[in-house]
Amino acid sequence: MPTPTTAHPPVRRLGRYELRQLLGQGGQSAVWKAFDPRLDREVALKLHRAQASDGQTLTQWLHEARAVARLTHPHIVPLFEADVHDRHPYLVFELVEGPTLSQRLREHGAMPAAEAVRLMLGVLEGLEHAHRAGVIHRDLKPSNILVDRDGRARVMDFGIAVNQGQGTVQDALVGTPGYMAPELAQGLPATVQTDVFAAGLVFYEMLVGVPAVRESDPYRALHRLTHEDVALPAQLPHPVDDALRAIVHRATARETSVRYASAGELAAALQAWLTPKDTGGQVAGHATLEFLMRRMRHKSDFPALTDAVARIQRLAASEHESLHGLSNEILKDVALTNKLLRLVNSAHYRSAGGGSISTVTRAVALVGFAGIRNLALSLVMLEHMQDKAHAASLKEEYLRSLMAGNVARELALSGREAEEAFIAAMFHNLGRTLVQFYFPEEVEQIHRLMHAGRGSGLDESAAAVQVLGLSFEELGLGVARHWGLPQALQASMRKLAADAPVKKPSVPTERLRLLACAANELADAVLYLERAHHVEALKAVAARYGAALELAERDVLEAVQRSRERMAEMVPALDIQVAAGSRSQRLLDTRGPAQGLQRSDGLGEHDLDTVVQTQAGELQDVAEPAHDLAAQGLAAGIQDVSNALVENCKLNEVLHMILETMYRSLGFGHVLLCLRDARSGMMIGRYGLGRDAEQLAARFRIDLSPTATDLFALVCKKGVDTLISDARVPNLAERLPEWYRRQVDAPTFLLLPLMLRQAPLGLIYADKARSGSISIDERELSLLRTLRNQAVMAFKQVAH
Template sequence: MSAVLPAARSPGRTVLGRFVLERKLGEGAQASVWLGRDTRLEREVALKLLAPDADAGAVSQWLHEARAVSQLTHPHIVPVFEADEHDGQSYLVFEYVAGPTLSQRLRSGGAIAPREAVTMMLGVLDALRAAHARGIVHRDLKPSNILLDADGRARVMDFGIAARIADPHDRRIFGTPGYMSPEAARGKPPTPAMDVFGAGVVLAEMLSGTPLLRERDPMRAIERVALEQLELPEHLGDPPDDALRAIVRRAIARDAAQRFADVGEMHQALAQWLQPKVEAVVDPEASGTLEFLLRRMRLKSDFPALSDAVARIQRLTRSENENLNNLASEILQDVALTNKLLRMVNSAHFFTAGPVTTVSRAVALVGFAGVRNMALALVLLEHMHDKGHAQQLKEEFLRALMAGTLAGELVPAVRDGEEAFLSAMFQNLGRLLTEFYLREEAQQIRALMRPPAGTLEAAAPPDQDSAAVRVLGISFEDLGLGVAKSWGLPETLRQSMRRAGADTPARAAERGPERMRWLGQAANEVADALLYSDDADAKIGDIEQRYARVLGFKAGELKRAAEQAQQRLASLVDAMAIRVGPTDRAQRLLAPPAAAAEDSLSPLQLQAAAAAAAPAALDLDLGEPAADVLAAGIQDITNHMVSDGFRLNEVLRMVLETMLRALRARRVVFALRDAKTNTLVGRFGLGDGADAVSAALRVPLQLAPGAAADLFTAVCLKGVDTLIADANVANIASRLPPWFRERVGAPSFLLLPLTLKNAPFGLIYADQATAGGIALGEKELSLLRTLRNQAVMAFRQAGG
């Protein structure tokens, strides 16, 4: 029902008192919501206008909402600024939150990653806890009543049917079928347990991407929730998590007595799931100190994100059974990580033949362990940024990276070299974390480690752990090991992170964690010598002699490996865009630039000559033109297809990845013909919600007599490349298949059919979250067709 506004009008706008109504945001049976501008305070607001013909009950409910929300001031609640009437038009004025509702976010993006979903729900529970403290039960919690602001923060709104907890006479049935609690469906008095149930149902929908209870008949939905226990879908969250599943199941228990006692208890359970307690791998006397330090670290937003990133990368790369697809998909979710990793792969140290423009190809070339090492180094660097002491952090990070790089150089076997890299680098984990999260304590530790006045050394004696214990009550090593366990790093790596000891044995170290400990310890001492000593060569000679028996060093081997590691580190630093000034002490860790040969060319000619001789450089910033990304991807795929190790699945993933990045698409999905049903079926994809789209995508290639072809079938049968700029246009919307309307609903998408012998056998689908989000010129379209044709050629080459 539209509100007829008895307000002043001027050309192109409607005025209600001091508010100018810009556009309608939404409409219900009794009211409409408008975006408005408060001309007195010069701010945007949301106005809820009651319909002029609303009954007395609606007016009462409107006043009730105004009274309820006006009592609540909380960052996760959309506040009401005022309630008023102008020329017979009743209205409420709310803060305007520009973001979408959670319902819109789920429709456009599908299921939300578990950690993100739980973080959002913690905010919702905070809001409900504030309301309950004022004696108010929301009673209508659902995704459409939760707004997401620009920072992704959940904001609860619409307390229109909120009720007083202490009102035993309120036995009316209120709420939305599918979200109301069993006791609300039976007309029981309002209690906080109703909101616990609603929060559980909403969280389940966030994790699965679909409503928990889907019934077209509202009365049937009310009947089911009153009589049946709601069951969680088989796949709840990716990856599945039994602990999180148990929390959701408890929240939606049909018996209110079996639910969490209140929203605070549910909040505590989710917070503990998000940041589980760490089991320290230190002496019992020190475990309390470790937990205290971890709590302090969690106060900084970087630490949870860093922990999550390390755990995800480690989980995907620690198993021999993990496939390339999962690792590439994980890395692609982080644009910054993707771009920096590709720069590293294309650096002088890794470069082989032709530029590498896709993560899939990078993993194939460098290997799982190599990509893991780069990714772990990058996430450590990415999260440890603080302008206040950036110089010290950069130095500490590069010192750790140098130790890892040198350890890798000293091990001939590739697999052992990757393990040595992580072992040596992570021996510094406690030191790195202390430098970033406990800055003052780190300064105190450095002061204790400073050599006496008059000595030649510029830095610490080797006993850094003793200084750490004096300041922190725990050594760097034990702190690093405790955090490593919380990240899920494997036991063998954690064993290798321990320093081997002060006295080197007269025998060779056994292969495995023991050798890795000695190797990491030696590499870290070399890194210290390079960084701090004024006579690094002599220091490295002493280190080589001391570790000769246990590690089998030959004369000069350690110095040569250190020089190789310096060259490699210089290449990595350049690829990672770390700026090291000429006067920075960290320059000592890098190989000096090669002296330029004298010639008669001008500087400009020298630049051109260098560019011609160097491998094709990649500029993978977010602003890179789509055509450049497509062209580079086509070249990369061509190089792969002519290689001996050609694999069809790798080519298809490289095609999808190139499209995802070039179009800045939300997701890209590949579908292949199922011979039994003569239907194109989604096989796999990349991007946000790609798995859900892949599971839904079904395009029949054979129609029943008299049946009309939907848009997808028509495009594939005709073999016509099609870009839909706005799927909401009437003539387009009417031809969309049900699976697309109900489970995908993308406003803008691209279809590239694949054909062999004039018959469709595959489809590449890409979409965007906004209408007109995919904009292509003739050059881009031509390159996309070439990319699609490469996929067709790959099938031919594979004999498909």
């Protein structure tokens, strides 16, 4: 009998390549371990599933592949060949033994910071090489990064890359939604910053262990990256200091003006973090700064303060952000909102607004974007830096900084310079303020060194260096850099040497620095010296800076006096209690520094504090029935809107005031505005307030066609105000549209339709998270309807 033979499966081939093992596959392609008999080597072969639709597409694809094939770099997986088999494009790469970064993260979780930085530096080196050759990756993600046996990152799959010199087809949105830069979703062309954004998201994933955006729906993923800032969680598997957090946040900034300009710039920042250089004689070594920042982060809410400052600063730095964005940011913090509104209702601001101001939107419109931004930044410092054990010293330092800001504003020549000078002077002594809050024991040591003995004490800078390892100024500058504060603001934080001549500034940034220095010296004189010595000290500062800033002595003295008057208004509005006889009280003394005039009401210096405390007490919330407080808030908002309508404010400002009034007065979880789309005829969500409101608004698409009979359609078409106490009741749930049940599903909500000429114009939607929690009495309902009618009136006003 013949010997039986063993049957071997047929060898799968693609051209000359033997396909030996499937390494991985996705929706569009499969990657095989293949063998090239011609060159006797194993390779990785990527075969696209879809056939090329036409010859032009194939030509374009081959053109891009040739651009990638020219890339030769240790951190790029080389492309050997690109061809087509039976109209299926395929690519042949070097076979790299090792997992993808995504496999590594799935198996081992998040990486320690230093390890992640070292791996990312390799990725960025590869990207920078490609960018210099005119090639943008456009689909950078962990699955397109291999980690070879030596632990080296190798970037692969430039198969959809763009050749910058030749251009390519831009009609289709190309890439993976969870790693796409916002500008791509807006239809803008890819640039090197597109890859920087994706690299930032990959780095985030290396530190956290999971992607920043985990949405199965690609449109929701794109929407989140377009409308939400990427922020590292406070708690991570491995420690990540604030310096590295700042790098991640800047790399993933939605605004390209804030984001790193190139892969090389991001790599330089990471390299500086990994291997800090000697400062070459400067006291503030990088390691010392990082050590102090780590202590701050673990000691109190420094990360929360950092995030708050960074968010407000991003709004200020972006050319595209609006009044709506700034007011939304402020409204996220209830305490900050209340303090800011009390402040803008003090006499100084109220006179500019022509009456009481009850909404942040109105405050921004009247006081100005820069003014409210600066007030918010200063209030964020106050809100996050509260410590009962050191309340007196912290309060004093905050009020001293606030006084300096007001003095700088008064010394400035123009409105724009005034706002820049205010915030520059407020942050001039940032390092001192931070140390006062985070390191109170070290502050005591510094003070002891400064007053060690008559004539033998150190100055503040030398004492700080001896105790902390760096000066207050260098600490403040280091934190300012990590917060991403503007360079002009950082420059204004540098002090002048006590014996240095003050020269007339040749550029605006130097003038800003002089204003900040002069204002802080004036504030110091008022706070730290007995009142009898104020005039002499103020005149000395005026003599030093007067010529350079083109200010007469009288100008300086009057600026200090006006600042004291403003401080006397601001302090009670901020609900800050100033103790009788304290040094802080000197900042509020409105009698005048030179003449010692009696107040018109006959009160003396110590009596003034009683007035301040009484006024502050009157501003504190009084326990009133919830409905009374809600009605008061609604009524105040109606007055705000009425004033805005008379002044012909922009439509969006009026609408936002209406939403904000409802949101704050009745404590809704979300308040959204939907408007009828002229093209589709549907009622579409536009914007709103509340957690993830922009995302939520995007899900509202109400069918207004004659056949639509769901609850939302009927409410809009009939113009019926509707309150749903429990949307989970079966017979009611059946009437809700499918999109609402699947994507919103709030248990209780209010619908206020906007009708114009008996036709649906818009809809105001408000909800809460607990069934039956919306309780509206007749008075509140009447006020809500007035607000709704004001919205309709605003549209009519625009139409005419």
